[in-house]
Amino acid sequence: xxxxxxxxxxxxxxxxxxxxxxxxxxxxxxxxxxxxxxxxxxxxxxxxxxxxxxxxxxxxxxxxxxxxxxxxxxxxxxxxxxxxxxxxxxxxxxxxxxxxxxxxxxxxxxxxxxxxxxxxxxxxxxxxxxxxxxxxxxxxxxxxxxxxxxxxxxxxxxxxxxxxxxxxxxxxxxxxxxxxxxxxxxxxxxxxxxxxxxxxxxxxxxxxxxxxxxxxxxxxxxxxxxxxxxxxxxxxxxxxxxxxxxxxxxxxxxxxxx
Amino acid sequence: xxxxxxxxxxxxxxxxxxxxxxxxxxxxxxxxxxxxxxxxxxxxxxxxxxxxxxxxxxxxxxxxxxxxxxxxxxxxxxxxxxxxxxxxxxxxxxxxxxxxxxxxxxxxxxxxxxxxxxxxxxxxxxxxxxxxxxxxxxxxxxxxxxxxxxxxxxxxxxxxxxxxxxxxxxxxxxxxxxxxxxxxxxxxxxxxxxxxxxxxxxxxxxxxxxxxxxxxxxxxxxxxxxxxxxxxxxxxxxxxxxxxxxxxxxxxxxxxxxxxxxxxxxxxxxxxxxxxxxxxxxxxxxxxxxxxxxxxxxxxxxxxxxxxxxxxxxxxxxxxxxxxxxxxxxxxxxxxxxxxxxxxxxxxxxxxxxxxxxxxxxxxxxxxxxxxxxxxxxxx
Numbered sequence: 001x002x003x004x005x006x007x008x009x010x011x012x013x014x015x016x017x018x019x020x021x022x023x024x025x026x027x028x029x030x031x032x033x034x035x036x037x038x039x040x041x042x043x044x045x046x047x048x049x050x051x052x053x054x055x056x057x058x059x060x061x062x063x064x065x066x067x068x069x070x071x072x073x074x075x076x077x078x079x080x081x082x083x084x085x086x087x088x089x090x091x092x093x094x095x096x097x098x099x100x101x102x103x104x105x106x107x108x109x110x111x112x113x114x115x116x117x118x119x120x121x122x123x124x125x126x127x128x129x130x131x132x133x134x135x136x137x138x139x140x141x142x143x144x145x146x147x148x149x150x151x152x153x154x155x156x157x158x159x160x161x162x163x164x165x166x167x168x169x170x171x172x173x174x175x176x177x178x179x180x181x182x183x184x185x186x187x188x189x190x191x192x193x194x195x196x197x198x199x200x201x202x203x204x205x206x207x208x209x210x211x212x213x214x215x216x217x218x219x220x221x222x223x224x225x226x227x228x229x230x231x232x233x234x235x236x237x238x239x240x241x242x243x244x245x246x247x248x249x250x251x252x253x254x255x256x257x258x
Numbered sequence: 259x260x261x262x263x264x265x266x267x268x269x270x271x272x273x274x275x276x277x278x279x280x281x282x283x284x285x286x287x288x289x290x291x292x293x294x295x296x297x298x299x300x301x302x303x304x305x306x307x308x309x310x311x312x313x314x315x316x317x318x319x320x321x322x323x324x325x326x327x328x329x330x331x332x333x334x335x336x337x338x339x340x341x342x343x344x345x346x347x348x349x350x351x352x353x354x355x356x357x358x359x360x361x362x363x364x365x366x367x368x369x370x371x372x373x374x375x376x377x378x379x380x381x382x383x384x385x386x387x388x389x390x391x392x393x394x395x396x397x398x399x400x401x402x403x404x405x406x407x408x409x410x411x412x413x414x415x416x417x418x419x420x421x422x423x424x425x426x427x428x429x430x431x432x433x434x435x436x437x438x439x440x441x442x443x444x445x446x447x448x449x450x451x452x453x454x455x456x457x458x459x460x461x462x463x464x465x466x467x468x469x470x471x472x473x474x475x476x477x478x479x480x481x482x483x484x485x486x487x488x489x490x491x492x493x494x495x496x497x498x499x500x501x502x503x504x505x506x507x508x509x510x511x512x513x514x515x516x517x518x519x520x521x522x523x524x525x526x527x528x529x530x531x532x533x534x535x536x537x538x539x540x541x542x543x544x545x546x547x548x549x550x551x552x553x554x555x556x557x558x559x560x561x562x563x564x565x566x567x568x569x570x571x572x573x574x575x576x577x578x579x580x581x582x583x584x585x586x587x588x589x590x591x592x593x594x595x596x597x598x599x600x601x602x603x604x605x606x607x608x609x610x611x612x613x614x615x616x617x618x619x620x621x622x623x624x625x626x627x628x629x630x631x632x633x634x635x636x637x638x
Binding site: 056084107108118122123 | 480
């Protein structure tokens with residue numbers, strides 16, 4: 001493998017974060033390579049979500065550097081700044097605009113990419129934004145959601161809300177896509193659908209960081225896995241290496257299916 | 259029903275034309291319901307405009323401001339000052355009222371929008387009450403405090419003076435020689451209401467309007483989608499503040515006087531009631547609410563005990579007295595009780611406002627789709 005030659009999209013070096021006396025992250029070093037799906041796994045409370053939230057500016061790291069295209073993300077950027085740099089995020093509970101139509105849900109992120117974080121033009125009607133609407137329809141078609149695109153998004157099933165949220169992220173052509181437990185709380189059927197969907201995105205070579213509990217999801221998707229336990233990375237490698245890693249088994253304490 | 263494709267340019271044009279016709283023939287339908295005199299019609303148009311603007315903030319973004327009467331007051335004062343210092347022409351006066359209330363809204367909005375929800379509402383309320391009290395105390399040189407700001411005969415009026423226009427004994431606002439009182443005053447307000455409605459329609463149909471609704475439904479997602487919600491909310495706040503200032507300016511145009519009571523919190527509360535009563539977040543709802551409240555105020559506050567007694571005089575005297583005793587707290591100066599009851603009824607049975615009621619009836623008669631899908635399709 002030519003890991004050394006590929007570009008590093010996100011470079012996390014020496015990140016520490018503590019809440020009061022609790023060391024949530026200690027000296028995290030992580031390189032996310034371009035075009036790869038990088039999974040971060042670990043038991044509950046290992047610091048996975050903290051790490052993700054530090055990357056997107058929701059939490060401020062105590063020390064260390066998170067480098068994304070020359071910007072240090074620990075420098076207190078706001079979520080919209082980080083999105084405008086090219087990082088999109090999928091949430092544990094799908095975050096959509098329930099009162100808008102499905103199509104409008106996908107058009108909004110397309111506006112964000114085209115117009116930046118603020119644009120006010122009230123004299124061009126939404127219906128005249130044909131290019132954006134067509135692009136949105138194209139993405140919905142890709143994810144098999146083009147039928148009923150004028151329905152209220154809030155009426156979708158959880159699996160379909162996730163699908164919609166992914167469409168909303170993809171239309172921004174992000175340089176990095178962060179997925180926070182994309183299958184959490186989903187029925188098996190929805191989980192499998194989501195995996196299929198993510199496989200499809202993977203073929204496009206988009207760089208992804210995925211945080212996941214479900215080992216089935218991780219081993220079907222990830223190119224590389226980092227294992228987080230008690231705020232530190234205890235193992236890193238290809239899925240096959242991780243499967244047999246003694247430290248990982250220990251961290252999961254007898255989760256035999258690992 | 260709820261897609262952008264459905265609000266065609268043709269449909270929007272029909273909405274605007276129908277609305278304009280209804281507004282312009284208001285003296286006709288007004289006389290049918292006993293409101294056919296200019297003073298009340300002017301109030302319909304002015305408070306309709308106030309509510310249309312307020313709806314852009316409250317209806318689209320969901321931010322409940324309890325301080326919009328402050329902008330109404332600023333608009334009135336600025337207009338009267340323009341009458342005093344420059345000219346009795348109404349156009350520069352209302353232009354100034356829009357500019358100054360906009361600047362005022364920019365400052366207040368910038369501070370209040372640091373908070374959301376109930377804290378935002380309280381901050382706006384606090385600012386409005388501060389403005390009200392300032393108008394009575396420190397700012398008396400500008401506002402004339404309790405007496406209110408009047409137009410006087412010996413005011414400088416430099417532009418009028420330069421053009422050689424001599425003002426009458428008690429100067430009234432004018433538009434290039436047309437005195438803006440009575441029906442002329444109403445039509446002036448009506449045209450501005452139509453323009454204001456057109457602008458609001460544009461906002462509702464624009465991506466900007468959709469983004470405001472998006473902020474209302476999921477601010478977190480909006481942030482993580484790359485939008486900075488602050489300037490959007492501030493823009494909506496300033497726009498609605500400008501509408502309020504314009505409405506305040508028009509109040510001073512049809513009656514050139516400005517008083518601090520216009521800024522009181524009850525006036526802010528009234529526009530909230532109007533918007534909710536008619537139908538929050540809808541195009542027509544706020545205007546329907548404004549007309550209903552101003553109409554009810556006029557009808558019910560005009561009824562007194564003598565009038566009540568004369569209606570029921572065919573009954574035995576004891577029964578007449580009983581009826582008068584029961585009904586009289588709800589009329590005259592107590593008409594707010596009636597308003598309160600009506601508001602409660604509407605909130606309980608028609609949370610979407612009067613427009614929802616109309617749509618439900620409409621849907622029953624024509625057996626159309628679900629009522630909530632009918633109005634909002636431009637944005638939601």
